[in-house]
Amino acid sequence: MASARLGRLGRLGRSLKRPPLGFGIRVLLVFLLGLAFVVTWWTFSSPSASALSSQRSSFDDIEAPPATPATRKKEGASRKKSHSKKAPTSPPQGEKLKKKEAGSRTDKKQENKKEGGEIEQAAVAMNQTSKPEGQQEDESEEKEDKEKVETEGLEEVTDSENATGEDMADGADLNAEDEDEGDENSKSRSKKKKNLGPLFDPKARYTWKLCTGKTGHNYIPCVDMEGGHRHHERSCPRTPIMCLVSLPKDYRPPEAWPQRESKIWFNNLEHPKLFAFIKSQSWLNLSGDYLMIPPGESEFKGGAQQYISSIEEMVPDIEWGKNIRVVLDIGCTGAGFGATLLKKDVITLSLGLINDQTDLAQLALERGIPAAVGNLGSRRLPFPSSVFDAIHCGECGISWHSNGGRLLLEMNRILRPGGYFITSTKHGDVDTEEGMSALISSVCWNNLAHKTDEVSETSIRIYQRPTSNDVYEIRATKKPPFCRENENQDAAWYTPIKSCLHKVAAAIEERGTDWPEEWPKRLETFPDWLADLQGKLTADHEHWKAIVDKSYLGGLGIDWSSIRNVMDMKAIYGGFAASLASQNVWVMNVVPAHAPNTLPIIFERGLLGIYHDWCEPFSTYPRSYDLLHADHLFSRLKNRCKHPIVIVVEMDRILRPGGWAIIRDKLEILTPLEEILRSLHWEIRMTFGKDKEGLLCVQKTTWRP
Numbered sequence: 001m002a003s004a005r006l007g008r009l010g011r012l013g014r015s016l017k018r019p020p021l022g023f024g025i026r027v028l029l030v031f032l033l034g035l036a037f038v039v040t041w042w043t044f045s046s047p048s049a050s051a052l053s054s055q056r057s058s059f060d061d062i063e064a065p066p067a068t069p070a071t072r073k074k075e076g077a078s079r080k081k082s083h084s085k086k087a088p089t090s091p092p093q094g095e096k097l098k099k100k101e102a103g104s105r106t107d108k109k110q111e112n113k114k115e116g117g118e119i120e121q122a123a124v125a126m127n128q129t130s131k132p133e134g135q136q137e138d139e140s141e142e143k144e145d146k147e148k149v150e151t152e153g154l155e156e157v158t159d160s161e162n163a164t165g166e167d168m169a170d171g172a173d174l175n176a177e178d179e180d181e182g183d184e185n186s187k188s189r190s191k192k193k194k195n196l197g198p199l200f201d202p203k204a205r206y207t208w209k210l211c212t213g214k215t216g217h218n219y220i221p222c223v224d225m226e227g228g229h230r231h232h233e234r235s236c237p238r239t240p241i242m243c244l245v246s247l248p249k250d251y252r253p254p255e256a257w258p259q260r261e262s263k264i265w266f267n268n269l270e271h272p273k274l275f276a277f278i279k280s281q282s283w284l285n286l287s288g289d290y291l292m293i294p295p296g297e298s299e300f301k302g303g304a305q306q307y308i309s310s311i312e313e314m315v316p317d318i319e320w321g322k323n324i325r326v327v328l329d330i331g332c333t334g335a336g337f338g339a340t341l342l343k344k345d346v347i348t349l350s351l352g353l354i355n356d357q358t359d360l361a362q363l364a365l366e367r368g369i370p371a372a373v374g375n376l377g378s379r380r381l382p383f384p385s386s387v388f389d390a391i392h393c394g395e396c397g398i399s400w401h402s403n404g405g406r407l408l409l410e411m412n413r414i415l416r417p418g419g420y421f422i423t424s425t426k427h428g429d430v431d432t433e434e435g436m437s438a439l440i441s442s443v444c445w446n447n448l449a450h451k452t453d454e455v456s457e458t459s460i461r462i463y464q465r466p467t468s469n470d471v472y473e474i475r476a477t478k479k480p481p482f483c484r485e486n487e488n489q490d491a492a493w494y495t496p497i498k499s500c501l502h503k504v505a506a507a508i509e510e511r512g513t514d515w516p517e518e519w520p521k522r523l524e525t526f527p528d529w530l531a532d533l534q535g536k537l538t539a540d541h542e543h544w545k546a547i548v549d550k551s552y553l554g555g556l557g558i559d560w561s562s563i564r565n566v567m568d569m570k571a572i573y574g575g576f577a578a579s580l581a582s583q584n585v586w587v588m589n590v591v592p593a594h595a596p597n598t599l600p601i602i603f604e605r606g607l608l609g610i611y612h613d614w615c616e617p618f619s620t621y622p623r624s625y626d627l628l629h630a631d632h633l634f635s636r637l638k639n640r641c642k643h644p645i646v647i648v649v650e651m652d653r654i655l656r657p658g659g660w661a662i663i664r665d666k667l668e669i670l671t672p673l674e675e676i677l678r679s680l681h682w683e684i685r686m687t688f689g690k691d692k693e694g695l696l697c698v699q700k701t702t703w704r705p
Helices: 002-016 019-045 069-083 133-146 154-165 184-194 272-279 304-314 336-342 360-367 403-414 430-442 469-474 533-552 575-579 599-604 633-637 645-654 667-679
Strands: 119-121 206-208 263-265 285-287 290-292 326-330 347-353 371-374 388-393 415-425 446-453 458-464 565-568 586-592 608-612 625-631 655-666 683-690 693-699
Touching (some): 206 667, 304 458, 347 360, 360 371, 388 403, 403 415, 565 575, 655 667, 667 693
Parallel strands (some): 347 371, 586 608
Antiparallel strands (some): 119 206, 263 290, 683 693
């Protein structure tokens, strides 16, 4: 028995050792294990791009957009598909807003080396911005019961990208002084850049510190130096600014418009030099904690209205709000000139000069009047050529005739042909007047009128830029010389001022040959020089009007009565600003300096704008804006900025506490961006994701580290 059993075991062992059968089993096992590994790796390594959080329980108040035929067809197919099925317990991915689980995280920190000594990336606890799990589940269930989302504009996000993709290609720089359209290497580099990954690292966590320095809560990075001094011209720190600017003591949101124009919470901008200035001015009164500007009072004796009336009497052809719409006010004192012209439908940008230690441009912004910080030195102002209908310099102390008249030549560049240059002085001297007279003659400006106004006690002079090049033929001398014909007049980002004279446009298809339509007709009437772009501008205008009317104004939960200063961080044709023209707001349209040059179109429509590179801080004071709008800003700049997080830090600096930001971009960018904004303690008011596009509406709080 035992021997028989051993024999059977031996035969079984020999059968198991047969080479063909054992080899096949091993190959099969290896294949199955490899397949299981690939499936497991694919499952756990694919993040859900559409997982965005929201604090809204319903989106029924946001209407659907008027769809294009292609969009209607696509939407109809999706509706038929959804109606053919029972209502799911959870909406399909890409057409709902998901809550992220915000449970407690580990307190363990993994600190990296600081960039510039101001920010540390670390794995930190985010419990302070999280909600209790029970509350999150309740909100999620409530949202799933109520949601049938058709958010205005999300369908058009992709259309907008297609419409402007050719205009906003990464690396395209039509604001450069020397263009090179035939550079094949730059085209190949551009294609490579487009294939790069998401902007922000989803695994990165941030802790924040306050900025240090004497400027404190009024810090302007590219203007203010250590020790409280200021640069002569814009000069940004070499290391990125990664700190947060502190808040003034007892900060309060500005009053609603129009009360904020004449009633300012003084603690929002208090500093010793401003306090000393107020004591010397009769038109500024401190009443308790408020800085009051009595109606009709301004820096001009007798009031700005009387001063402007004198200008109208001197040149009756100046029709404020019709013929003249966009004005630059050099060296704002109290922005009384611009505030008065607002009532005449004139939009005036007050340019606060860097050497103004009183920071009166900050006062203008706190009042809700457009202002920016700049300098008249060796560089061009960040504006295109031939765009301002008028330029004003009140009680002007600028030596226009010095250095060969270089500064006046810059005014000639940005002033529209036929535009007005208005200057007033209190105490003129003979040498200055003679030098100015000779300079005006050399650039062939027409000396329209000169008057000493007895009420304001100022000497007012009004000049006009020529509308034709014929007048240059009778110049007594050839100084200043003409600029090169192929020079890019619009190049204005860190571009030196040229000591040469720009001629006016001559060909009928060139910009500047005709004056724009009267306001407000010019907002929606596109001139002939735009040629084939006219159709694209009409579509862009209708696109943004639908989004703003049906979503932004009523569906995001924004109290628009508290909104006055608005910035479009990546404007193209000014469609967003144009759609807000009926609201009590003004919009600063920022065209990225390395994007196609669409800023002249924005000015042509009677709107304000400026060039800027968002890899650097913007030239304005902290807390300047009530609302920031960023449409695909991050996806367009992700290959330009070495430290993209600085854009978020700058948004935190220039947005006031309680202010809002509307961010539209790709979901792969919005998902980590939402976590960054949570680390700043911003309130996430609404998120929406569809396909690969999304919208994020957030509100800044008063939190500081």
